[in-house]
Amino acid sequence: MTSQPPGAHLPDHPEFLWRNPEPKKAYDVVIIGGGGHGLATAHYLAKNHGITNVAVLEKGWLAGGNMARNTTIIRSNYLWDESAGIYEHSLKLWEGLEEDLGYPILFSQRGVLNLAHTLQDVRDSVRRVEANKLNGIDAQWVGPDEVKKLCPVVNTSSDIRYPVLGATYQPRAGIAKHDYVAWGFARRADEAGIDIIQNCAVTGFIRKDNKVVGVRTTRGDIAAGQVALCAAGHTSTLTDMLGFRTPLQSHPLQALVSELLEPVHPTVVMSNHVHVYVSQAHKGELVMGAGIDSYNGYGQRGAFHIIERQMAAAVELFPAFARAHLLRTWAGIVDVCPDASPIVGRTPYDNVYLDCGWGTGGFKATPGLGWCFADTIANDEPHPYIAPFSLDRFVTGALVDEHGAAAVAH
Template sequence: MLPAFVPSGLFRYGFSKKYPARRHFPAPKDLKPTYDVVIIGGGGHGLACAYYLARYHGITNVCVLEKGYLAGGNTARNTAIVRSNYLTPEGVAFYDKSVQLYQELSQEFDYNILYSERGHFTLAHTDAAMRTSRWRAEVNKQLGVNSELIYPEDIAKLCPSLNLSDKVRYPILGALYHPPGSIARHDAVAWGYARGAAEAGVEIHQQTAVTGIIAENGVVKGVQTTRGTVYANKVMQATAGSSSLIAKMAGFRLPIRTIPLQACVSVPVKPFLDQIIVSGSLHVYVSQSSRGELVMGGSTDPYSLYSTRSTLDFKEGLLGHMLELLPMLGELKVLRQWAGMADMTPDFSPIMGKTPVENYYIDSGWGTWGFKATPVCGLTMAHTIATGEPHDLIKPFNLERFANFAQVGEKGAASVGH
């Protein structure tokens, strides 16, 4: 039996005698003057919303506006980890739905997103971290998510590459083990959603920046772009890194700080690390890609900045901790380094749904955990836009919670950039 995440079309293509080229997306066209829905942001979230609007709600008069190239923002700058071992019941239910959707995407798209279950280890180096791991494990179990607290002897069996010596600065006391933890090809996810949406009639316009939001008497009417004015019945923004700037155009403020998040990869080496390793105490995470690269990152930078520059300070701090966990990597070379822009909310949870501007919707505040939520964001925001009412899974993430003191505290499960 073929694994569920391998698209059957890949096998049909491999055994075919002819290989007809298939255009991924229709040829670019002019903007129409009016659309039912305009989506600002051509990353994974915006494309997924467009896809589900067409698939489940029959809304195809949709325009996706991207100021750069398709999925060239944070979607192209993340480290592609998928998991649902969060801390709050609201967060666990939300991300678990996303994992379920991810597991079927390759078949749904007939397009291989390279989804690979690895097992996710959140290492604990202190008694406090062990308590938090136990807490998260119990919340996960209550909601049907496979997570458990394990100890060094079990870690050694599951991940023999890790340094479990007690002769280090931060010995490993245990770990929250989450078997469904996975990685996927980030651009394949975006392209799959984009192709499906385009085939249904959605228009995707690249190199089209939004310069203003048109609103009258508190109701959105359309957007101004570098290619002209476009009117719409409803507008959604899904612009990671620029959320506060776009919201300001619409006339309201967001409780968001935008901070650089850096990562890097090594030169390819033979596969030795099947698992995803995360340490909140060391501010480090690592997995090995299908090409053999070690994909590494850590926490956000300690200051707000609208920039995607990289720093030597980040590499020095990250790689020092990497050598404590995996000391055999001392001679391994770094291949490339990059940064994204993370929109951080006070409670480390997203802001989704309605806004003070009628018919204007928002999908923002994703910090360091936006990629793993791509499918569920598209699904729930499409429902919210089509029906005018927030999907049950995103009701806790409304903007009003900051004024009503109803925050969803996920810092204990999202304090490292993964």
């Protein structure tokens, strides 16, 4: 962490943003994972429920996992009622988050276009728009001419391989500065007295009967009243330690940015068919993402052919980008469930709670998940917005199948 957002008026040294405490011997709640979800959960435990004897354990540096490695798209235009509920709740929190945190997060509601390239795309897209409207979510179907007005650099020619036949459009969607979001949540949690403990990897659990009474870490054993797992792609390594299985697969997910450019890309454009999504960050770089690498792994890098295909797709949709220079690439580790929806709620242990399986949708859910997960921990009862995403749905068959329903970045 070497920079701070403009206008924040904070000390020059990052250590002043939050304390760097030694872990105490015991906490009421131990949150494993110091990314967006773990930090948001800690913030709302304090703000909404007055629970402050909390530790957030991060094995590396704060928010250095998927929170630092995503493409920052925020939207709520999901097909199914269950998904629309949690993501719309989250979007409403995003709209007031800067005021809540007292910190600039650069939330820019520039809208998101999900392009349709085939007749089946059109049918699926119109279906999703109508489902969104029924759930009170701002959604529109727009034709090629309107796509061109909203984003003039999109190639809407009819003689290309995948012509643009139209798009769904959510005007309230947008992007935010991911690092600032994490720092804002961390500052507020720290101010409430919550301990954020970096460089503290979990190595095991201390169990008694059907509860976890402590966490073994590289910085000593810590007693815990309740334990929340917010470790994204590494969740399965923790559940293996606890002796129960989750239907998760971890994959690398790559993205890239270009050199800095003048403002040319006014909205966010996503295409499932040619498999790329593009926005322009506040500083000017083009941010591009694609699909996951097909192999399983915990490495924060992926295969080069994914980048090649991603750039080819981007150049087809945006010919003006052909001369832009690639600045850097990176990868996160996404945890994917069979129905492309998250797992949130109880586990086989009475006092252990699970938050995982968000795939590529974790960032946009950050405040909504934190709010609902904190409520679940405080009341030991799943919040209504996350109740449909329980682990036992893979036993009952009540899946929330979002495959292909929410475009390339789930």
